[in-house]
Amino acid sequence: MSWALIPLTEEQRAIQQTAREFANAELAPHSARWDRDASFDRDVVKKLADLGFLGMMIPEQYDGLGLDTCTYLVALEEIAAVDASVAVLMSVHNSLPTQMILRYGSEAQRTHFLTKMARGEWLGAFALSEPDAGSDAASLTTQAVRDGDDYVLNGVKAWVSHGSMADVILCMARTDTPAERKGARGISTFILTPDMVGLTTGKKEDKMGLRGDPTVQLALNDLRVPSANLLGEEGMGFVYAMQSLESGRLGIAAQSIGIARAALEASVAYAAERKQFGKAIKEFQGIQFKLADMATKVTASRALLHAAAAAKDRGQPVTQFASMAKLMATETAMWVTTQAIQVFGGYGYVKDYPVERLFRDAKVTEIYEGTSEIQRIVIARELYAKS
Numbered sequence: 001m002s003w004a005l006i007p008l009t010e011e012q013r014a015i016q017q018t019a020r021e022f023a024n025a026e027l028a029p030h031s032a033r034w035d036r037d038a039s040f041d042r043d044v045v046k047k048l049a050d051l052g053f054l055g056m057m058i059p060e061q062y063d064g065l066g067l068d069t070c071t072y073l074v075a076l077e078e079i080a081a082v083d084a085s086v087a088v089l090m091s092v093h094n095s096l097p098t099q100m101i102l103r104y105g106s107e108a109q110r111t112h113f114l115t116k117m118a119r120g121e122w123l124g125a126f127a128l129s130e131p132d133a134g135s136d137a138a139s140l141t142t143q144a145v146r147d148g149d150d151y152v153l154n155g156v157k158a159w160v161s162h163g164s165m166a167d168v169i170l171c172m173a174r175t176d177t178p179a180e181r182k183g184a185r186g187i188s189t190f191i192l193t194p195d196m197v198g199l200t201t202g203k204k205e206d207k208m209g210l211r212g213d214p215t216v217q218l219a220l221n222d223l224r225v226p227s228a229n230l231l232g233e234e235g236m237g238f239v240y241a242m243q244s245l246e247s248g249r250l251g252i253a254a255q256s257i258g259i260a261r262a263a264l265e266a267s268v269a270y271a272a273e274r275k276q277f278g279k280a281i282k283e284f285q286g287i288q289f290k291l292a293d294m295a296t297k298v299t300a301s302r303a304l305l306h307a308a309a310a311a312k313d314r315g316q317p318v319t320q321f322a323s324m325a326k327l328m329a330t331e332t333a334m335w336v337t338t339q340a341i342q343v344f345g346g347y348g349y350v351k352d353y354p355v356e357r358l359f360r361d362a363k364v365t366e367i368y369e370g371t372s373e374i375q376r377i378v379i380a381r382e383l384y385a386k387s
């Protein structure tokens with residue numbers, strides 16, 4: 001049921017098939033264990049890399065596949081339909097750190113970092129949030145102070161997806177002084193590597209869902225970062241992060257559609273098997289209406305996402321469309337997984353069937369890379385900007 005209303009090209013269908021076969025063979029047998037133990041096999045990163053899935057939108061000159069956004073999202077949906085934790089790793093790496101280095105990095109940074117990231121030898125993470133700076137990310141307080149040829153960073157970054165496994169971390173920190181606070185324009189982006197003295201992994205969060213992808217705090221204590229690792233211009237780091245989050249939000253929308261689709265497919269199959277009152281529950285109109293609404297929302301979310309991705313690939317500004325696509329797909333994922341549990345009845349509430357995990361995995365999509373409330377703020381702001 002991964003039909004796209006907007007037809008896929010032959011190349012997109014081939015990549016979709018590759019992603020689906022990979023997910024079923026390499027992820028499906030392990031997903032329940034990774035979820036139960038909050039663990040993850042690093043081997044998966046190597047396997048994703050072998051398929052080119054960690055450099056999908058990076059040009060071939062930097063060893064990427066040079067594909068468009070839509071093709072990347074088709075592959076991501078297939079991964080998410082089987083394992084949403086692996087999908088968030090793939091989404092963050094492809095949408096945030098690699099795109100930031102590609103768009104704003106120097107040629108030396110692209111050659112050094114991007115080629116290895118495109119080949120999947122180095123995994124990327126994105127460190128914007130802090131314990132006291134979430135939706136209001138521009139209020140972050142991690143401080144970077146210039147000292148000769150280096151910057152010295154102090155602070156705590158929070159909620160860093162696979163931050164404990166990452167080889168390259170794009171970290172936002174203040175470069176304005178407390179006396180000259182410049183708000184969002186006082187923030188710069190630094191490229192960190194785990195070998196840097198003063199960078200330590202802190203608390204690993206014990207999460208409701210997405211338990212395969214470790215979410216950690218990072219402590220920066222007198223962390224010395226060479227000025228060569230400043231990304232782009234000083235003071236532009238927040239702008240870079242926000243621009244890259246547009247791609248990120250499309251990725252989270254694809255992840256959400258994968259989760260919702262998996263819940264729909266499981267529900268359709270279960271409703272045909274489960275018998276009550278002498279017949280399969282799919283014969284009851286109450287169940288049919290639920291399945292119909294679930295399928296409609298999944299299809300509408302995917303159509304909006306693919307249209308937004310196509311607009312991005314045409315070079316159109318997509319701030320509003322990316323927020324709409326994320327808002328619709330993530331709320332669809334939460335709603336559809338809730339309905340799926342209802343279709344399964346008591347069996348939906350236990351771990352014997354996959355819908356219980358899908359429901360837990362769906363919730364975070366409404367929270368990270370901008371909550372649903374923040375997406376609505378962005379959409380409304382653009383309405384007034386356009387008028």
Ligand SMILES: Cc1cc2nc3c(=O)[nH]c(=O)nc-3n(C[C@H](O)[C@H](O)[C@H](O)COP(=O)(O)OP(=O)(O)OC[C@H]3O[C@@H](n4cnc5c(N)ncnc54)[C@H](O)[C@@H]3O)c2cc1C
Nearest residue numbers: 126127128129134135159160161215367368369370371373
């Ligand atoms: C599993 C997970 C992985 C994550 N991965 C990363 C990562 O890799 N890198 C990274 O930098 N961050 C990451 N995050 C952080 C994530 O982006 C933040 O959790 C998110 O931005 C919300 O911030 P907060 O949790 O501090 O909530 P808060 O900002 O405190 O919000 C609390 C509530 O208030 C609402 N709210 C806030 N402001 C407004 C407003 N103006 N109007 C209306 N409502 C408002 C919010 O919508 C929310 O409902 C991750 C989070 C999780 C849970």
